[in-house]
Every structure is written in structure tokens, then in C-alpha cells.
Amino acid sequence: MQAQSGSLLPPTPALNFGGPRAVRGALALAAAVAVYYFAAGNEVRMGTFWVLGLAFGFVLQRSRFCFASAFRDIFLLRHGRTLKGVLVGLAVAAVGFSTLMARQVPNTALGVLPPDANVLPMGLHTVVGGILFGFGMVIAGGCVSGSIYRMGEGYVASWVSFFGIILGVLGAAYTWNWWWEFQIEDGLRLWLPNLLGHGGALVLTLAALAGLFVLTLWWESRAGVVVPDAPFQAEEEANFAARLRNLFKRIFVHGWTPLLGGAVLGGLNVVSFITERPWGFTGELSRWSIGISNSLGFGPGILKGVDALPGCTLELGDNGVLHFMLFLVLGMIYGSFLAAYFAGEFKIRIPRQRIRFVQAGGGGLIMGYGAGIAMGCTIGAFFSAIASLAVNGWVFAIFLAVGAWLGTQAIQRIP
Amino acid sequence: MSKQIDLRGEICPYPMMKTVQALKKLGREDHELVVIIDHAPALETIPTQAERLGFTVEIKETGSPEWRITLTRK
Numbered sequence: 017m018q019a020q021s022g023s024l025l026p027p028t029p030a031l032n033f034g035g036p037r038a039v040r041g042a043l044a045l046a047a048a049v050a051v052y053y054f055a056a057g058n059e060v061r062m063g064t065f066w067v068l069g070l071a072f073g074f075v076l077q078r079s080r081f082c083f084a085s086a087f088r089d090i091f092l093l094r095h096g097r098t099l100k101g102v103l104v105g106l107a108v109a110a111v112g113f114s115t116l117m118a119r120q121v122p123n124t125a126l127g128v129l130p131p132d133a134n135v136l137p138m139g140l141h142t143v144v145g146g147i148l149f150g151f152g153m154v155i156a157g158g159c160v161s162g163s164i165y166r167m168g169e170g171y172v173a174s175w176v177s178f179f180g181i182i183l184g185v186l187g188a189a190y191t192w193n194w195w196w197e198f199q200i201e202d203g204l205r206l207w208l209p210n211l212l213g214h215g216g217a218l219v220l221t222l223a224a225l226a227g228l229f230v231l232t233l234w235w236e237s238r239a240g241v242v243v244p245d246a247p248f249q250a251e252e253e254a255n256f257a258a259r260l261r262n263l264f265k266r267i268f269v270h271g272w273t274p275l276l277g278g279a280v281l282g283g284l285n286v287v288s289f290i291t292e293r294p295w296g297f298t299g300e301l302s303r304w305s306i307g308i309s310n311s312l313g314f315g316p317g318i319l320k321g322v323d324a325l326p327g328c329t330l331e332l333g334d335n336g337v338l339h340f341m342l343f344l345v346l347g348m349i350y351g352s353f354l355a356a357y358f359a360g361e362f363k364i365r366i367p368r369q370r371i372r373f374v375q376a377g378g379g380g381l382i383m384g385y386g387a388g389i390a391m392g393c394t395i396g397a398f399f400s401a402i403a404s405l406a407v408n409g410w411v412f413a414i415f416l417a418v419g420a421w422l423g424t425q426a427i428q429r430i431p
Numbered sequence: 432m433s434k435q436i437d438l439r440g441e442i443c444p445y446p447m448m449k450t451v452q453a454l455k456k457l458g459r460e461d462h463e464l465v466v467i468i469d470h471a472p473a474l475e476t477i478p479t480q481a482e483r484l485g486f487t488v489e490i491k492e493t494g495s496p497e498w499r500i501t502l503t504r505k
Contacts, residue, residue, distance in 0.1 A: 080472050085443065092444060093476060157442040173442045243479050271471070360495040363469055365440045372442055428448070 044354055051343075051350075061340040064291055069347020071284055072295065076165035076348070077355035078267075079277020083394035084153040084162050087420035092428075094239030096232035101274030102399070103229045105282035107222055109403035112286030113294070114218040117209065117405070124209040132293040133404035134327035136391050137203025138411055141195050145390025145397070146412045148382050150419020153394070154427060156180070156379025160298060160393040163380070164345065168352025170364045176373055177380035184384015185298060186305035189316040189330050195389050196320045206407035217405045224410075245273050268358045285400060292340070294404060296396025297348075298387040299328040300341035307333020328396030330388055371430060386419075433463040438470070439497065446473035451480050454502065466500040467493075474498060 048070060056063025075081070079101070086098035113133065120130040129135050136142075153159040156177045158166055163181065166174035188195075208217035236242055248270050253259045272280075285295045309315035310333065322329050356362040367373065387393040390412055392401065398416060401409030436453050438446045446468045453464055464486075466477065477500055478488040486502040493499045 082443070082472070085472070088444065089476075093447075093480070095479075097475075157444070171442065241479060241483070243475050246475065361471055363496055365469055367440050367442055372445075376442070427444070 041358060044357060048350060048354065051346075055343050058338055059340065061292060062338065062343045065340040066343040066347045068284065068288055068291065069344040070351035070354070071347075072161075072281070072344075073165055073168055073348035073351025073353075074355045075272075075277055075280045075284065076161060077168060077352040077361075078359070079272035079274055079280075081165075081274060081277040081281060082162040083159045083399070084157065084420070087150060087417055088154045088424055090232075090235065090417075091421050091424045093241060093243075095236050095241040095243050097243045098274045099232055100229060101276075101278030103225050103232070103278070104275050105278030105280075105285075106399065106402050107225050108279050108282030109285040109294075109399070110218060110221050110225070110405065112283070113289055113403045114209075114214055114405060116286070116289055118214045121209070124213055127210055129205060129207050129210075130404075132289070132326055133207070133406065134294055134296070134392065134396060134401040134409070135205050135207045135404055135406040136325065136327055136329075136397065136401065136408045137200050137205050138408045139199030139203040141199050141203075141389040142397075142408055142411050143415050145386040145388075146415025147419040147422070148386030149390065149393060149397075150386075150416040150421075151423040151426070152184075152379040152382030152384075152386060152419075154379070154420050154423025156376050156383060160301075160383065160387065161348070161395055164297075164348045165352035168349045168354075168362075169356040170362050172364065172366045173372055173376040176376040177383075180377040180380020181298075181384035181387070182301050182305045184381040184386075185302040185330065185388040186309060186316070186384075187381065188385045188388020189302060189306050189319060192316065192319045192322070192330055192388070201321060208405040208407065221402065221405055246271055268355075269360070271359075281399075282403070285403060289400075294327070294396070294400035296328040296392055296400050297341060297345050298384075298393045298396055299331050299391075300339065300345055301384070302388060303331040303333035303339065303341070305333075306330060310334065325391060327400065328387065328392035330391075369431075375427075375430065432458075432461045433465060434461050435465040435467070437467045438473075439467055441468070441470060443470065443472060444476070446470045447476040447480060450477050450500075450502075451484070454481060454484050454486060457504075462504045464502045466502065467497065468500065469494075469497045471496060474500075477502075 052063050052066050055066045082098060086102045090096055090099055117130045117133055121128050158174060160181055163174040163177040167178060212220060250262045251258055253262060288295045306315055319330055390397045397412045398409055438449055450466050457464060481488050481502045485505050487505055489501040491499045
């Protein structure tokens with residue numbers, strides 16, 4: 017037990033790796049290694065994406081990187097602590113993506129799009145999807161990635177959200193063909209390098225991100241709210257062992273700042289793109305519910321045009337259970353669990369009010385529907401899309417913010 | 432007089448919102464509010480909001496992961 021008065025924030029808890037905890041921790045790590053060999057034995061990519069998933073989950077948990085709070089707290093608390101982390105992550109990913117895409121499409125004047133970048137058709141579905149997603153994530157208390165890492169931390173409500181999301185994308189699939197004919201098929205796919213060249217597109221994107229960062233600082237100063245980073249309570253670095261302990265504590269126990277979390281997530285996103293495709297997983301979640309419902313005979317059937325679209329577009333799920341993206345999602349949940357376990361932050365948390373389950377499930381459904389028609393969540397249609405230097409990422413972001421504002425109004429009315 | 436609210440199990444952002452509500456409802460005779468939480472992100476948001484409302488903050492780690500936050504009127 018530790019106490020501290022006068023200070024705003026709690027000290028970093030002590031390292032606690034001894035006894036039965038160490039044994040359980042070792043078993044949990046061994047399980048991760050076993051799954052890796054199983055996955056990689058099936059297909060190399062499956063193993064790679066399991067490891068990538070573990071890394072994403074670990075970083076999300078360590079920095080408690082919540083995209084929902086990034087958008088919500090600008091309105092609710094008038095501070096942009098997480099939003100600034102998101103902006104840094106976008107800048108890191110944009111640089112990496114740009115380098116990669118410049119190799120894939122050397123001549124931008126031809127109007128060709130990089131095949132795996134998240135350049136998506138825009139239209140009313142982007143607007144409606146963004147608003148629904150932003151609203152749903154605030155109601156549910158976390159977006160898709162936020163729900164995934166909180167599942168690993170033991171939040172039961174997040175498991176309910178996750179289930180809602182999976183049903184929500186199925187709902188989107190039932191209406192996909194209508195949206196396809198109404199908007200998506202003829203939707204403009206605007207890739208900034210086609211207009212400005214690789215250098216110009218990257219410079220414009222980085223300038224916009226920097227501008228937003230400054231705007232966020234101004235917004236925080238105007239409201240007078242600046243949330244400080246938790247102080248790190250280091251022990252005196254008397255010798256090598258003490259230094260090593262401090263390092264371990266910084267990584268595994270002390271929470272990472274959103275700026276660090278954002279930067280590392282941006283870097284991991286580049287690794288994901290180099291390996292296969294940008295980070296994103298709502299397409300994979302849709303593969304589960306669409307695949308199961310189709311195989312049971314009540315599914316949405318054929319979805320027009322989805323094969324030709326990149327990113328987190330709905331997937332039919334007719335290609336078997338195992339897929340490398342499955343390992344990404346499971347890896348994220350497990351990576352967050354490991355991070356939370358070693359930091360002493362794992363706990364099964366059950367909300368006492370029944371309304372919270374309704375919020376989690378309902379918010380998940382709304383989010384899932386929004387992500388389905390917008391072809392991605394805060395990751396696929398935003399974090400990976402802006403980094404792809406695609407205009408649709410910015411459009412989605414604007415309406416995410418609108419939805420988050422609406423959601424913020426709503427949660428203040430729910431007791 | 433001291434009041435206490437137990438917000439364990441609550442989802443984001445309710446630990447912070449309910450604490451702010453409770454602080455605003457404190458009567459004149461109540462000088463202290465004790466908040467029990469298990470939602471780590473609230474360790475950053477509750478102190479900031481409480482400070483704004485004129486309370487000092489003391490955080491004790493009482494479990495893994497559970498915290499007892501004592502907010503005292505300045």
C-alpha cells in the first residue's frame with residue numbers, strides 16, 4: 017500500500033513479479049508462444065499477425081489508448097491528452113505509409129491507387145457511418161480497439177460491446193447492397209498523392225496534423241484544463257540492477273503517456289502495412305458474423321463490390337475459420353491481457369447498473385453498423401486512412417467528432 | 432462529515448462524471464468525499480476535475496487494481 021498526499025496523481029506501484037504470480041505469468045507467456053507455433057505452422061502470416069496483435073494489444077493497454085476518449089474528452093473535459101497522442105501516431109504512420117506507397121505507385125500522375133492502402137469511396141455512407149460510429153463509441157465507453165483492449169483488462173461490458181459490434185456489422189451487411197447502389201459504387205476515391213504528388217501529399221497531411229495539435233493546445237489552454245502525466249517514481253539508480261528495475265517498471269508497470277503510445281502504434285501500423293496491409297479489424301469481425309449467418313442460411317448473401325475494396329470492407333467469410341486477421345484480433349485481446357496482468361491492472365469488472373449493459377451492447381450495435389457502411393472503425397477508416405493520405409480519413413474524422421459530440425450529450429443524461 | 436461513493440465496476444467515463452456530480456451535491460457540512468474506483472484512467476481525470484472544483488486529492492492504492500481517492504474541500 018502506498019499513500020501520497022498533496023500530489024495529484026498516484027505513484028507507480030512497485031514491481032510485483034514474485035511467487036504464484038510469476039508462475040501464472042510464465043504460463044500465460046508460454047500459452048502465447050504455443051499459439052504462435054500453432055498459427056505459424058498453419059501459415060507464416062498467421063504467426064506474424066498473432067505477434068503483431070500481441071504488440072498492438074500490449075501498447076493499447078500500456079498507454080490506455082482510447083480513441084473514444086480522444087474525441088469525447090475534447091467536448092466532455094475540454095482536454096486533448098489522448099487526441100494529441102492520436103495526432104502524433106498519425107504523423108508517424110503517414111511518414112511510413114508514404115514511403116511504402118511511393119514504392120508501390122512511383123508515378124502518381126497515372127491516377128492509380130496503391131492496392132492495399134485505405135483509400136475508400138466517399139459519400140453519405142461516410143457521413144452516416146462516422147456519426148453513428150462516433151455516437152456509439154461514446155455511449156458504449158470505447159470504440160472497437162478500445163473495447164478489444166478492455167476485454168483483455170477484464171471489463172465485462174467491453175465483451176458485451178464486442179458482441180454488439182459483431183452483430184452491428186452483420187446489420188450493415190444486410191443493407192450493404194442498398195448503400196452500394198445508392199452511394200458507394202460511384203463514390204469518389206480521393207488519394208492526395210494523385211493530386212499533389214507523394215511529397216506534397218505528405219507535407220500537407222503533416223501540416224494539417226501539426227495545425228490540429230496546436231489547435232488542441234489552444235483549446236486546452238482556453239478551458240484551463242491540462243491533465244498532467246503521472247509522475248514516475250524511480251528508485252535511485254545506484255547500480256545496474258536498480259537501473260534495470262526502473263526500466264522494467266517504466267515499460268511494464270507505469271502507464272505510458274498517450275504521446276508515446278500513439279507514436280508506437282503509428283510505428284506498428286507501418287509494420288502491419290509492410291507485412292500485409294494497414295491496421296484494421298472490422299472486416300475480420302464482419303467475416304465472423306457474415307460467415308456464420310450465411311452458412312446457416314439466413315445471412316446477407318452476396319455483397320456487391322466488396323472484393324475490390326481495401327481496408328476493413330465487409331468480408332463474406334466463405335474461406336474457412338482460420339485467417340491471419342483472426343490471429344490479429346485474438347492477439348490484441350491476449351496482448352492486452354498480458355500487459356494488464358503484469359502491470360497488476362487485470363480485474364474482472366462488472367457494472368452494477370443494468371443500463372450499462374444496454375449502453376455497451378447498444379453502443380456496440382450502432383458502432384458496428386457505422387463501421388460496416390463506412391468500411392472501417394476509428395482504426396481502418398480513420399487512423400489507417402489518414403495515414404494512407406486518403407481524403408476519406410479526414411471526412412470520416414469530422415463526422416466521428418460530430419457523433420462523439422452527440423454521444424457526449426447523451427451520456428450526460430444517462431444516470 | 433465525510434461521504435463515500437463506491438464506483439467499482441463502472442465504465443468510462445462514469446467514474447469521473449459521478450464523482451463530479453457527487454462533489455457538486457456535497458452539503459456545506461460535508462468537507463470530504465471518498466471515492467472507491469477500479470478504473471485506472473479515472474486516476475487522471477478525477478484529480479483534475481476535483482482540483483477545479485476546489486478540492487485537494489489524495490490517492491491510496493488499496494488493491495490490485497483498486498484505489499481510494501479522498502477529496503477534501505480546500
